[in-house]
Amino acid sequence: MGIAEIWNLIAVQPMINVLIVLSHYLFNNFGLAIIALTIVVNGLMLTLTLKQVRATKAMQALQPKLAALQKKYVKDKERLAKEQMRLYKESGISPAGCLVPMLIQMPVWIALYYSIRDLLPLAPEGLLKLSQRLYSWHLVYSMVPLSDKFLWLNLAEPSFLLAILVGGTMWAQQKMVTPSTNDPKQQTQNTMMLWMMPLMFSFICLSVPGGLSLFWVVSSVIRIGIQYFVTGWGGLIPATAGKQVSKDRRYKKQIAR
Secondary structure, rough: HHHHHHHHHOOOHHHHHHHHHHHOOOOOHHHHHHHHHHHHHHHOOHHHHHHHHHHHHHHHHHHHHHHHHHOOOOHHHHHHHHHHHHHHHHOOOOOHHHHHHHHHHHHHHHHHHHHHHHHOOOOOOOHHHHHHHOOOOOHHHHHHHOOOOOOEEEOOOOOHHHHHHHHHHHHHHHOOOOOOOHHHHHHHHHHHHHHHHHHHHHHHHOOHHHHHHHHOOOOOHHHHHHHHHHHHHHHHHHOOEEEEEEEEEEHHHHHHH
């Protein structure tokens, strides 16, 4: 059995059948099934997500210290790397910890992409391929084919509206954790990080089924709620920007001594 067959067996086929069952219990609505699946996935990952949010918050608090180290050891890259690792270790932070939930979700995204493609085939021949991935449950067979309509959207085709919503919600989520700074170099880096991921995902949404985009929108909304619970509105309402800049200046003076 090849890798593709194993992947279909352990990921794509179960997700296809779960989505069909969810659609049955959610008024035969495939869009609601995707939303329900999104809630379940994010619920299972809640502990990891909370760790990521707290790690991101801690990394945000370290930004002025990291900027000061970069300025102090600008000509000594080896010493800079050692000092940064020492700072991470003293603070109990792993930079890679901020990426773990996203890396874990990537197999879910891939499986969902193939599941939607197979469940909502654009050609009649796709139904034959789908029949080979259905479990032998009467409920499953009675639900096929599923409707691709959700509100005014076609979940089988790319959606410009959902692409905008994906970018907007990801931007809002990223903005909540973007620190305020008076350092022009840091401001440039923050701006690049703030726009890079939302624009990239918006572009991807223009070439994938709208069902996957719906998953990303709901995921981002959930994560905005979790982020608000842990850190508040953060950079969306930068009321403490002046205080943060003052702290940055005090720390830079301290480390320069």
